Amino acid sequence: MTLFDPGLQPERTELAWRRTALAIGIGSLLAVRLLPAAMGSPWWALPGFAGILLTAALWLGARRRHRAVARALAVYGDRAALPGGALPAMLAALVTLIGAGAVATVVAHAVSATG
Amino acid sequence: MSARFPGFVYSQGGEPDARFTLANERTFLAWIRTSLAFIAAGIALELLGAELHAALRLAASLLLILVGTATPPLAWFGWAKTERALRRQEPLPAAPLGAVLALTASVAGALLVLAILLR
Numbered sequence: 001m002t003l004f005d006p007g008l009q010p011e012r013t014e015l016a017w018r019r020t021a022l023a024i025g026i027g028s029l030l031a032v033r034l035l036p037a038a039m040g041s042p043w044w045a046l047p048g049f050a051g052i053l054l055t056a057a058l059w060l061g062a063r064r065r066h067r068a069v070a071r072a073l074a075v076y077g078d079r080a081a082l083p084g085g086a087l088p089a090m091l092a093a094l095v096t097l098i099g100a101g102a103v104a105t106v107v108a109h110a111v112s113a114t115g
Numbered sequence: 116m117s118a119r120f121p122g123f124v125y126s127q128g129g130e131p132d133a134r135f136t137l138a139n140e141r142t143f144l145a146w147i148r149t150s151l152a153f154i155a156a157g158i159a160l161e162l163l164g165a166e167l168h169a170a171l172r173l174a175a176s177l178l179l180i181l182v183g184t185a186t187p188p189l190a191w192f193g194w195a196k197t198e199r200a201l202r203r204q205e206p207l208p209a210a211p212l213g214a215v216l217a218l219t220a221s222v223a224g225a226l227l228v229l230a231i232l233l234r
Contacts, residue, residue, distance in 0.1 A: 009137045016141040023151045030155075038162045069137070079130045084119030085195055088143055092187035095147055095154075099184025102154045106161040106180060110173050 010069040017062030020091070024098075025055035038109060047101060054094060061087055124195050128202030139197050146190035149216060153183030160227070171230035175223045182219040186212065 028051025035044040065083050072080035119125045130136075157180035164172050189212050196208045 009134050013137045013141055016144045020144045020148055020151075023148050027151060027155050034162055069133075073133055078133045080133060081119075081130055082133060082136050084121075084125060085191070085198070086120040088140065088194060089120065089191055091147060092191040095150055095187040096184055099150070099154050099180060099187075102158050102180045103177065103184065106158060106173070106176050109161055110169075114169070 010066055010073065013069070014062050014066035017065065018059060021055045021058035021062065024051055024058065024095075028052045028055060035105070039105070040112075047105075051098070058091070121195060124199045124202065127199050128204065131198075131201035131204075135201050136198065139194055139201065142197075143190050143194040146193070146212065147187055150183045150186035150190070153179045153186070153216070153219070156223075157183060164230075166234055167227075167230040168233040171226050171233065175226035175230060178219060178226070179223050182216065186216065 028048045030048075031051060032045050032048030035048060036042050038044075065087060068083050072082055157176045157178075160167075160172055160176040160179070164176075193208070193210055193212060200207050
């Protein structure tokens with residue numbers, strides 16, 4: 001009945017994790033490029049570098065997660081127990097932190113522009 | 116597999132078809148990328164939009180960033196509730212997040228148009 005191809009969905013999911021990592025990566029490279037000039041100090045390159053580290057961690061985490069999924073499916077079939085919500089929760093928390101940093105950056109920039 | 120996080124999801128029901136779980140995960144990641152796009156748009160507006168009306172540009176920028184910042188937790192809880200519904204074989208929960216983001220984009224766009232007109 002189910003035309004379930006175990007090789008397809010896990011790969012698509014890993015690619016989704018990679019796309020997410022790349023989105024953070026590109027944003028981080030832009031941050032390294034633009035923030036120091038816009039905010040007037042070379043220390044403002046640090047958030048971008050932190051983002052690049054996060055990108056690498058996510059990329060590796062995606063690989064690890066995919067291997068765990070593939071292993072579970074190979075052993076237990078399509079009703080296997082798959083990885084849970086811990087990594088997604090950490091990602092959500094970090095992106096929220098990025099957003100909070102963005103609010104602070106924008107406010108700091110606006111204040112310094114009018115001041 | 117040792118106890119998975121969160122308990123309020125994995126203590127319920129049984130394992131769903133892996134396709135649904137993986138699709139749920141990809142949906143969550145799509146919301147995360149959307150949130151990143153909103154945050155990036157907000158920062159770009161503020162850092163690169165110097166020739167626009169300052170207050171309106173700041174309002175649009177903060178609106179985009181704040182909604183973008185609120186999205187990841189909402190997306191994660193949406194993922195969790197969906198996963199629990201899959202495990203209990205119940206109807207999937209509604210997702211108001213899309214409407215909120217669409218409305219935000221419209222309002223931010225309107226503010227931006229005004230910021231351009233009133234520069």
